[in-house]
Amino acid sequence: FACLFAELGTAVTIVELLPQLLPQEDARAAKQFQSALRKKGIEVLVKTRLESVAEYRPDQVTVSLEGGRTLTAEKMLVAVGRQPNTAGIGLETVGVAVDERGYILVNERLETSVPGIYAIGDVTGGFLLAHVASHEGLVAADNILGGNRERDLRYVPMCVYGLPELARVGLTEDDARDEGFRPVTGTFRFGALGKALALGEGQGYVQLVADHDTDRLLGAVMMGPHVTDVIHEVAVALEAGMSARRFARIVHAHPTIAEAVMEAAQDVNGESVHVAG
Structure with missing residues (x-):
């Protein structure tokens, strides 16, 4: 919503209690996403506690932040999570x-x-x-209906529908290290991606994580246009147990956003051809 209203010309301020936006996401990706929002003119306040709503009227709300600062706006959106509605239903x-x-x-x-x-x-x-x-x-x-099936949540795509979009699946580099892998990464920046440049979105990137010992793909993080669609081909590759080198040899159409994933897979083994200037 912050991105949407900013694109419509509204002055937007985000107040976040934790040290970064999107605390559940890869720290590097969250930092770059936060930087992208600031470039859009969105004020981002991290490590900031909203103490109280000091004044509320139908056309104006004033909130008090820790340290004595106040913010006044036409509307306030409270996004503090959800809780189950299971009490009293039997x-x-x-x-x-x-x-x-x-x-x-x-x-x-x-x-x-x-x-x-x-x-x-x-x-x-x-x-x-x-x-x-x-x-x-x-x-x-x-x-x-009599089956014996279990849910499989190993490769659930996680998507942030902002401007830019952010997506990840599988393990991040830190996750992989915590699980005992020796992770290696391959990164491709959208500054060398024809489709992204044609869209005027050259600030994105794709990063793939693979296991150093087996070359098996472990996860991906990406930011930029349409990455919430592109992330699914990595989910399929993870489910199939594909190696980075095998994935890198799959022909991707040009110009597309998806070819950035192929380039990142090539970069895992130092084989990427295109580099942003």
Whole structure:
């Protein structure tokens, strides 16, 4: 919403309590995303606590920040997360267990503590994403009809629909190191990507993470136009257990945003041809 309103000419300020925007994302990507927002004229205040709403009128709201600063705006959007709406709907009557925050407890088949009762989506916690809920719905339906299927959330694409877009799947470089891999990365910047330059979006990039010992792809982070679409080809490659070198040999059409992924795969092994000037 910050990007949308900024593009419409609205002055926007983001107040974030934590040290960076998008704290769940790769630190490098989050830093570059934050820089891109500031270039659009969006004021970004990190490590800043909003103490209170000092004044509210239909056409104006004033908030107090820590340190004594105040902000006045026409509207305030509060985006502080979600919580499950499971209280008082009879779960305790039938014996469906919930955790301390109210999320319904399920196994990998999406079955609750009561055999034959299933739950999917945000109400079960974890990834609060529509595409995860859709996947879980299919898994639960198969099991209700007598199947024996488990949800598979190893390669869920994570997307930020801003301007620019941000997407990741699998392990980041830090994640891979924490899991005992020896990660290597390949990066391709959109300054050398014809389609991105034609769109006037030369500030993006694709970074792939691979295992040094096996060359197997482990994950990807990307920022720029249409990356929330492009990320899915990496998800397929991860599911297939592809190596960076094998992926790099797949012919990609030109000019496209997707060919940046091929170039990043080539760069994992020092074989990328195109470099931003």
